[in-house]
Amino acid sequence: MVSLLLLVNAPAVMAPQLPKDVIIKVWTDKTFYKPGEEGKLFILIMNNYFEEGKFIDNITITYPWWPSYVEGKWVGNDTIIPSETERGLEYKDIYQVERSFKVPNDGRATSGFITIDVYFAGNYHLDGKTYLNVNTAPPSQTEGLDKITTLLAVQIVLTVISALILAAAIYISVRKLAKPSPMHRPPPPSPKETSE
16 A cells, blocks of 8 residues: 555656746757857746746846947847737746847957846846857868868879879880890801801
8 A cells, every 4th residue: 555655656756846936948059159140049937936927028138249239229139028918927837939149240249148137017027047159269270171181182193193104104214224225146157157
């Protein structure tokens, strides 16, 4: 009987227990980016605390680079305002959103944290963050290495062919020199000449 009770309660004990809180998880689609590259930001919010539910007013995304003033407006950071049907976050509900971003290529790009501020109705605020790694090092001097490798391979093949042609020419020349040239020998003496 005790074993049966333990088996019945085992899944509940072994299941991972989520903290009694509003959980915010933030991540990107890649581990690092280059200036000018586009990426995706994923945000997940789970209400594991408010049993009566909560309304999301807005989600503010702050990137590690400075915003820029372009065509009469500030660009660089982002604000998400969920629709009326999406903003209600009931108990155990999950709100998930995906946002595209572009790493600036005008010198503002820098590594740092992307901060997510979630504002709920009733002056309730939470934040989450993820680290964004931007490779701002100057381009490597080894760009075009595949072209250099191809060029070296062609050069090696041409050198080998040239060496074979040169070796064949030397071999033929030496062989001609080593071969005795046919000399005109006088005919063997006739029997009369030998008797004298």
